[in-house]
Amino acid sequence: MSDARNSILTKLRRTRDSHPLTPPVSDFAPIEAKRWAEEERLPRIRRLMEAVHTEFLDATEADWPAVLREFLAREGVGSLVYAPATEAGTRLVEGWGTGSTALIPYDRPLDDLKPQLFDTIEAGLTTTRGAIAETGSLILWPTVEEPRTLSLVPHIHIALLRADALYDTFLQAMREQGWAQAMPTNVLLVSGPSKTADIEQTLAYGVHGPKRLVVLVVHP
Amino acid sequence: MDGNAPDFAAASRTALADPQLRGNFRRAMDGLMSKRAAQFADAGEWTGVRALAASVRLRALSKLPELLETLEENCTRNGITVHWAATTAEANAIALDILHRVDAKLVVKGKSMVTEEMHLNAVLEKDGIEVLESDLGEYIVQLDGTMPSHIIMPAIHLNTKQIAHLFKRKIKDAESREDAAYLTDLARRVLRAKFQAADVGMSGVNAAVAETGTLCLIENEGNGRMCTTVPPVHIAFMGLEKVVEKLEDVPPVISLLPRSATGQPITTYVNMISGPRRPGEKDGPREVHLVILDNGRSSIYADPELRDTLRCIRCGACMNHCPVYTKVGGHAYEAPYPGPIGKILVPQIEGLEKRGAMPHACTMCNACVEICPVKIPIVEIMGRLRVEAVKPSGAVKDGGAKASRTEAMVWSGWAAMNASPTAYRVATLAMSKLGNAAPSSLPMLREWTNVRTKPRFAGRTLHDLTRAKGVPDV
Numbered sequence: 001m002s003d004a005r006n007s008i009l010t011k012l013r014r015t016r017d018s019h020p021l022t023p024p025v026s027d028f029a030p031i032e033a034k035r036w037a038e039e040e041r042l043p044r045i046r047r048l049m050e051a052v053h054t055e056f057l058d059a060t061e062a063d064w065p066a067v068l069r070e071f072l073a074r075e076g077v078g079s080l081v082y083a084p085a086t087e088a089g090t091r092l093v094e095g096w097g098t099g100s101t102a103l104i105p106y107d108r109p110l111d112d113l114k115p116q117l118f119d120t121i122e123a124g125l126t127t128t129r130g131a132i133a134e135t136g137s138l139i140l141w142p143t144v145e146e147p148r149t150l151s152l153v154p155h156i157h158i159a160l161l162r163a164d165a166l167y168d169t170f171l172q173a174m175r176e177q178g179w180a181q182a183m184p185t186n187v188l189l190v191s192g193p194s195k196t197a198d199i200e201q202t203l204a205y206g207v208h209g210p211k212r213l214v215v216l217v218v219h220p
Numbered sequence: 221m222d223g224n225a226p227d228f229a230a231a232s233r234t235a236l237a238d239p240q241l242r243g244n245f246r247r248a249m250d251g252l253m254s255k256r257a258a259q260f261a262d263a264g265e266w267t268g269v270r271a272l273a274a275s276v277r278l279r280a281l282s283k284l285p286e287l288l289e290t291l292e293e294n295c296t297r298n299g300i301t302v303h304w305a306a307t308t309a310e311a312n313a314i315a316l317d318i319l320h321r322v323d324a325k326l327v328v329k330g331k332s333m334v335t336e337e338m339h340l341n342a343v344l345e346k347d348g349i350e351v352l353e354s355d356l357g358e359y360i361v362q363l364d365g366t367m368p369s370h371i372i373m374p375a376i377h378l379n380t381k382q383i384a385h386l387f388k389r390k391i392k393d394a395e396s397r398e399d400a401a402y403l404t405d406l407a408r409r410v411l412r413a414k415f416q417a418a419d420v421g422m423s424g425v426n427a428a429v430a431e432t433g434t435l436c437l438i439e440n441e442g443n444g445r446m447c448t449t450v451p452p453v454h455i456a457f458m459g460l461e462k463v464v465e466k467l468e469d470v471p472p473v474i475s476l477l478p479r480s481a482t483g484q485p486i487t488t489y490v491n492m493i494s495g496p497r498r499p500g501e502k503d504g505p506r507e508v509h510l511v512i513l514d515n516g517r518s519s520i521y522a523d524p525e526l527r528d529t530l531r532c533i534r535c536g537a538c539m540n541h542c543p544v545y546t547k548v549g550g551h552a553y554e555a556p557y558p559g560p561i562g563k564i565l566v567p568q569i570e571g572l573e574k575r576g577a578m579p580h581a582c583t584m585c586n587a588c589v590e591i592c593p594v595k596i597p598i599v600e601i602m603g604r605l606r607v608e609a610v611k612p613s614g615a616v617k618d619g620g621a622k623a624s625r626t627e628a629m630v631w632s633g634w635a636a637m638n639a640s641p642t643a644y645r646v647a648t649l650a651m652s653k654l655g656n657a658a659p660s661s662l663p664m665l666r667e668w669t670n671v672r673t674k675p676r677f678a679g680r681t682l683h684d685l686t687r688a689k690g691v692p693d694v
């Protein structure tokens with residue numbers, strides 16, 4: 001099909017050159033102007049995300065595994081899949097003690113974990129690279145250690161958010177974290193649990209992705 | 221699909237006679253309009269971000285061939301296989317080739333307007349491949365055996381009761397419950413099994429970033445993530461205009477698209493894909509393909525005025541605000557893209573012979589132009605297409621298709637009458653005296669009078685009346 005490629009590109013080039021287009025400069029100021037005071041960012045994120053049924057838990061660096069364990073026990077969640085090779089995974093196991101929820105390491109390729117992940121595992125734990133105040137969005141940055149499906153397949157997604165990793169806008173986050181230089185296979189913004197309004201505009205949660213999103217805020 | 225030209229007038233009459241359908245659309249569009257308005261309450265912010273987004277799209281078009289090459293280069297470096305298709309037939313052939321090679325039996329699809337343009341589902345089914353739409357709205361429409369009626373809300377023409385009946389008929393063990401939460405959960409169960417078993421996942425692309433070789437997809441349901449993450453092969457389809465230059469160009473587009481489309485600050489998921497599973501990664505497809513489709517877009521690009529059509533980010537807001545769309549609904553257009561954007565895009569892709577009626581289904585009220593997040597002069601383009609239909613410049617497929625001798629004669633008569641004061645006076649006097657005697661069945665009157673009463677000419681002309689009031693003639 002390289003014929004198609006060449007003929008398309010040749011035509012585009014020829015017609016563009018006979019009618020060149022001078023675009024206006026892109027002024028990013030209207031986005032850069034969106035700023036929130038440091039103490040306003042977390043409440044704003046919380047308000048926006050709670051408006052779309054996201055749940056929040058507060059914890060500290062020392063007690064987050066225990067806070068999570070108690071939450072899952074209270075909610076009767078039987079199993080949690082986590083990323084064993086991450087720092088958070090290590091901390092989780094260390095701080096777990098004896099919980100009623102079974103911890104399942106995501107230590108194999110998806111191909112070998114599919115049935116379990118789709119059919120029995122109830123919750124998945126991931127980290128985040130921060131959150132965005134403008135829209136109330138978490139930044140997920142899956143890695144070799146922390147697979148993409150952790151935050152997608154289990155019915156409950158639990159996301160660890162460090163309270164000191166908050167950005168004003170999507171633009172600011174990608175600039176400060178230098179995304180354009182090193183995009184991973186997949187980056188995600190997640191702003192709530194899965195939802196749809198395709199049936200007569202009635203909002204329903206949990207259509208294909210997680211039914212519940214729980215943000216575990218780790219305060220410094 | 222390429223048989224007889226669709227009859228927009230006839231389809232509209234049918235739609236207008238269906239009070240259920242009109243009610244469904246009216247309610248939905250009212251809701252979408254007020255939610256959008258709430259998102260853009262700050263007029264300064266709207267003006268600034270809108271100008272930025274328009275500049276992003278214009279800059280991309282100004283460098284389109286170069287950006288497509290850069291996109292190809294960076295995607296290839298990332299391990300994405302890039303394919304080019306001049307026509308929908310070529311794009312379908314590319315898809316079939318990949319599917320045959322991996323011996324695919326089951327395909328799951330996320331929302332993709334380009335594949336609607338290709339009629340891909342019909343092609344795959346004919347080939348014996350099971351293909352399942354997974355966006356809930358698209359799934360409903362597929363079960364119903366019809367077409368999407370809105371680009372963002374495909375099943376907006378149906379209400380809960382109708383969907384409950386459909387599910388009861390088509391899904392094993394479905395209960396008869398008119399409850400959106402129950403119906404959604406039912407679809408979840410059916411589709412999760414399919415995501416697990418699918419050999420190939422397909423998706424559209426909201427924006428492709430040349431700088432990094434990244435495909436951006438936005439959605440609320442998670443089905444797009446499922447289709448692009450779980451099956452071993454992912455094929456993405458994009459129209460060649462969907463490229464943007466830099467990663468930084470994505471935030472302005474993402475800022476306006478969901479707010480314009482459904483009045484939400486952002487979609488639940490913004491999914492940015494820059495390649496297949498890398499060594500050591502535990503999930504993600506092992507192959508990612510990008511099919512870049514032309515299908516008439518390069519011809520649209522060739523004309524400096526029509527080119528603006530390609531700025532579109534497919535938010536659907538112009539539909540929600542269109543008085544014609546709201547009345548007749550999406551199906552009357554019998555096209556993959558209905559509403560204002562459809563009325564300018566589809567005739568340019570499919571030609572004025574088949575689609576000459578579409579640019580006329582417009583009151584020129586300008587509502588779409590006022591809300592379009594990338595400032596497309598939709599109404600001007602509509603006017604241009606009307607001209608192309610009778611006086612072809614060669615820029616649009618099947619230009620001149622609607623040229624009619626009678627119409628041309630009437631207009632040249634009209635021009636002559638207005639060019640001479642004497643002719644004008646004689647003609648208006650004649651109309652005031654004799655106009656009422658003209659039968660309403662005259663060829664060019666009929667279109668108007670078959671649904672309306674013929675207006676009566678006043679006994680005296682306006683000139684006459686103003687003169688009587690002491691206003692001198694110029």
Ligand code: SF4
Nearest residue numbers: 532533535536538592
């Ligand atoms: S023409 Fe404008 S308003 Fe209509 S779908 Fe495209 S971007 Fe949205």
